[in-house]
Structures are given as C-alpha cells and as structure tokens.
Amino acid sequence: MQRKLLFLPLLCIAFLQAQAQSTLSVDYIMRDPVWMGTFPSNASWSDDSQTIYFRYNQDKDPADSLYKLGLSSKGEFSKVSWKEMKANERDGQEFNTDRSLRVYQMDKKLMLENMSSRTSEMLIEWPENFNNPKFMANEQEIAFTSKGNIYIWNRANKSVRKATNISTESKPKDKSKGDDKVEWLESENLELLAVVRERKENAKMRKDYREAFNQSEKEEFVYYTEGKSPGSLQLSPDGKFASFSIFTSASNKNTKVPDYVDASGYTVDLNTRSKVGNAPTKVEIGIYDLQRDTVYFLNAADLPGIKDLPDYVTDYPDKTWEEKDRDVMFSGLYFSPDGKSAIVNIGSADNKDRWIASVDLQTGKLTTLDRQRDEAWISGPGIGRSFYAGTLGWLPDNKHIYFQSEESGYSHLYLLDVTTGKKKALTSGEYEVFDPFLSKDKKSWYLTTSEVDPGERHFYKMPVLGGKMDKLTTMTGNNEVSLSPDEKKLAIIYSYSNVPAELYIQDNKVGAKAEKLTSGQSDEFKAYNWRDPQLVRFTAEDGAQVPARLYKPDPAKSNGAAVVFVHGAGYLQNVHKWWSSYFREYMFHNLLTDLGYTVLDIDYRGSAGYGRDWRTGIYRHMGGKDLSDQVDGVNFLVANHGVDPKRVGLYGGSYGGFITLMALFNAPDTFKSGAALRSVTDWAHYNHGYTANILNTPEEDPIAYRRSSPIYFAEGLKGNLLMAHGMVDVNVHFQDVVRLSQRFIELGKDNWEMAIYPVEDHGFVEPSSWTDEYKRILKLFNETLIED
Incomplete structure (x- = not known):
C-alpha cells in the first residue's frame, strides 16, 4: 500500500508533464529576431520640428535604416535616402545662445546657418581638417581647432587669427649654454x-x-609638449584662456584570444584587453593663458582626502600602507558662459572619490566645491568618475553649477552656488534621476525619473531653481522621450513588459494623450499571448525587499519545478514594466511557463535602479548577497508558490553565469541544476574598469578576490552543470572556462559538460548558436528537474 502511495505523485507529475505543451519551441523563438517584426529606436527631430527621424527596418534590410515621418504626412513614413541624409548632416554643429544661428563644418569649410531662413553661407575654406567650431561669448567670433591649435574667425572683419601656439616638438636647446670642451x-x-x-x-x-633694432619686437611664445599630443583643446568663451588634456597611457600587458575559424584558415590571435590591476592612464589638464603667454597645469595635491586610505586596509593588519597622494583623473575643464570662471571634475583612480572643484584661471589653483566619497565605489546615473564627468555644467547666470550625486542614497540633481558654496537638492526621494537637460530658454529642466515606480520611467518638467515637477508622460512602462526643438512635441519610444517598442507622439502638455505612430509587431509574433510577468518583492535574509519578475504556470499544468534566471552585467535592471533587452530569455521564460515551470527573474543586490546601497551591496564579495538573494528567492517560491525545493534550477549569462557557478558550488542543496553561460570563473582574470571598482585589485585586496571567484569553490559542485562559452569572447575570455574545466578534471567531477561556440563573441549573433545553446539548457532542466 505504501509503495502505491509513493508512486502516485510520480504518476501525477508524468500526467501533468504530458499535458503541459507549448506552441513555442526553442527553434521558433531563437530565430533571427526579424520574425518578431520591426521596432523603432533612436527618435530625433528635424530642426524645424516638423519631422521625426528614427531607426527602423520596415523592408527587412540587413540592418536598421533611418526613416522619417512628417507631422503633416498622416502617419505615413518613409526611408531617408543617402542623399537626403548627407544634405541634412551638420558635422560638429554648435548653436548660438538663442539658437538663431548654427555653425558647422562641411568637408574643410566653416559654415554658418540662419535657422529662420534655413540658408547657409561659407565663412572660410580652411586648408587643413578642423573640428569643434564654437561661438564665443560675443557671438561675433567663432573658434575652431586645427592641427593641435585653436584659431578664431571674426565675422565682422572676416579675418582669422591663431589663438594658441602649441608644438608637439621638443623645446630647442639654449645655445648660450655650450659644451665646455667645444668652448675651449x-x-x-x-x-x-x-x-x-x-x-x-x-x-x-x-x-x-x-x-637692438628689433628690440621692441616680442619673441613669439611657443609651448612645447615634448612629443605628447594634446587633446580636448578648447577656448574660454571670452577668448582669454585655453585648456587642453595630456594623456599618458600606462604600459599594460594585453591578453590574446585565439580565433580558430578565421577566414584565412590560420589560427589568428586577437589582441584584447588586459586584466584587472592595470596601472592607470595619467591625465593632465593644462591651462594656456593667452594674455600672459604661459602654460600651467592643474595639481590635485591640495584636494581634501587625497591621501585617504580605503577602509578595507584594516583587513590587512600586517601590511604597511604608504600614505601618499592617490592618482586622479581629470575629465576636462567646464568654462562658465562668460568665460571668467571654470570648474573641473576629478575622479580618484581607485574610484572612491569624486571632486568638483573651481579653477583659478590665473594660477590653476583648485578649490573644492563638492566631494563625493564612497568606501565602495563612485557610480550611479549621471554621476561623474574617472574620465566621465556625467551630468555637469553651468546655468546661464555664471553663478550656479549643476551635477548629480548619490549623497542621499539615490542619484539626484543638485545646484551649487560657486560664490557661496551653498548646495541645493532640486530633486529628492527614493528614486533616481536620468538625463536632465535645460530647456531652450534655460528656465526649466526636462528630466526622466523613476519616481512613480522603480520599474517605470517618466518624463518631467521642473523650474530651473527647483520646485514642482510636472509629469508629462502617462503610459505605464518606459517612456524614452525626444523633445522637439520648438519644445511643443514629444517623440516617445514606448514599450511595456509584453509589448515591444513603438513610436508615439504627444503634445508637450500635462495630461496630453500620446498617439501611436508605428505598429511593428508581425502577425506571427502577435499570435502568441505573451505574458505580463507579475512584479513581486520577497524578503531577503537581511530583511531587504528584493524585486523580482514572476512567471506562474497554469495550476493544472504546474510540474512543481522552478527556474531562476540571473541577469548579466551585474549593474543592470531587468525587473521593470518595459520590453526587456533580454527578449530572447523573456520568450524562453514563456516557453518554460507553458511547460509547467515557475520562473523567477531577480534584481539581486548589485542591480541598477534601486539606489546606492543596492548598487554597492556586492562590494568586496561578489557571490555574497547577490547569491543569497537567489537562495531567498527559491525559499519564497517554495513557501508561496508550490515549488518543490528539490526541483530548482538556475541559469544566466556573463555575471549571471558567474552567479550560476557560485550557486552550484556554494548552495548545492538549493539548486539541483544550472546552466552557466559565458561566465566569469576568476575575477582576477577580468578587466580593470569593472572589477577594480567592486573588488579593488588582487594585489591589494586578495581576500575579496578569493571569496568572490568560483574557481576556488569548484569542489562544492554536487548538482548538474552545463557551461556554454563562445571561443572568440573578447570580454569574458574562453580561458576562464578552460581553467575551471581543468579544476573539475583534477577534482574528479563528472557531473558537468561544456558546449563551445567557435564563431561567437560574448554576445551571441548567430541564430544557430542561440538555438543550440537554449536546446541544451531546456534539455538540462527537463532531464534533471522533471524526469526522475
């Protein structure tokens, strides 16, 4: 009797599995995405605000093309010809203050366009290539850069003068200092x-x-760079100062990735990135005083906290830490509109500090206006670090600067009065600000935020000195807005969880209704009822509320098994109400749910969209809270959604592959099977820019690397592991899984397999590769989580 009772659950599972079918298949969903339809991207406007341009592929070309839709065309759009594109190109364009004039370059010609009459005139045909034309503060002069120097065109007298005299040669030797032997x-x-x-x-x-005759003639000043090439050359709006950058790259050893299927028939080595622990690139900012004919460089020695050691040094009591000025990187000078003041963004090479400083243009002396310190690492939407200045600039009053900061725990927009040092938060709350910009009249801000919900993006307008934010978009999901030049219309690329992007247009008014302009879904794609995943939160072991997407099967078809998906990139958001960049995985989750699986997609610690503490939750321990969040997600499914704790698998690519390995090695009683795709196995072998932020460097913080790298925990593998990796992956190198495979062999593990893809880089391209990979993943789950 007891044997019959034990047999009944297995019969039920077999029956349910036989009933659980799907109209989807891996072959079907992993085809070239063109089968889904065509979806717009990158909306922009014509100068007269009468035409919307966007990327599209209505004709099933090999790649997206530029299309246009006129506001008077009754919804009909057409492909933009190459000739029309060339006619509308404005290389290096720059507007004057009221946007009535535009300067641009065309071949080697400096052009000036009247925006009301839409007529252009050639100002000068220059004998060399040039770039970066800019109106100066008086708007009668236009500066441009050519062959490493700045020139100024005067519109009134139609003359050009050379403003700087920089030579990349070495300074000539002083002939007055001769050789003693020669002099004798x-x-x-x-x-x-x-x-x-x-x-x-x-x-x-x-x-x-x-x-004596020419003594009144002043000797021409030349600044010699001694062979170094200056970059980012710019002139202050008042024409009194210029600034430039000198970059000195460190000599770091790069790794080689063999390409075994090169067209030549030979194995070709691809020269790729170096590994974490790079010496930093040195960046110097020079100021060229055009009135005094002198050059001086910014010096970070007096920045507050320049010698500060990170907190983690206390984990190494036996090591002596040298107290010295940390390396910094300048991201360029920002002149005030009148040219009389300047600020600079400075990031420490260890990325734990960001300073915004005012610059005394007479001496180069720095005065700190704002210091952002993070014992983990500086980051977040719009926040400058290293070479990247982020959201940073001046208001027209020449008094206030604006920037973004995570001071409150979320990335918000701030103003700072450079004359008093007083700082004001323009936005606040448990949400983040994205891509703020000033209106045409400089009296308002336009900005995108997640104020409504972390899983939504909406467009707002706000007074320039702060105040009530007017919400301009209303559609639930993601509203990616391009504002027309006359600021009367919004072009919106909009999508929802189960609805790919479409183009909409809306009046720039609160409460205005958006009108849909495109319908890109194919009939084949629309034939399936794509799920709108439920957004849930579950409680982590430390009390945090973890956001997730939940896909629930029909109770009558549920097989009791669950699959947890781990998104890649680490700092990325995938729990939201818009069409996911992981659209293939989204379709695969629909297939799994049809087959009776419960699927959970978690924005684990380290994910984007939830503020500073969430972002830095993985500092010095990847595979810590980000892994325990996966385990807690499984506990949530078991407790609330009828999942059998012995029938849980997980998968993911890149960072998701890394978590999959850590899960199977360190939580083998929670996860029975896993597919680790293009996964990092040893963080000491990944790149510097990403890894050093989170784990510092292997030489200085080996504890962080040892507890974060799966290769050190391989002996913990109990379940079933599939590894899949492209052999020409120049991001996470194939070497990673080769080294881990050797560890498995030496440990005597036999419950793993590896699929290799000879033609694939980090992001797969070929539909055949996607299909093969996901067939293997589905087979793994079906054979280990369902069949017993």
Missing part, C-alpha cells in the same frame, strides 16, 4: 687666428645691431 677649442682657435677672430667679432656686431 674655439677660444684657442680665435687666439691663434686673427682673421677668424675679426670675422666673428664683426658677425657679433651685426647680430647685436639687428637685435
């Missing part, structure tokens, strides 16, 4: 030979006469 020989020779002595004396007399 010359002296002896002149004493012996009278005619030679007389000729030299006559020559000196002539030279002295010429110099």
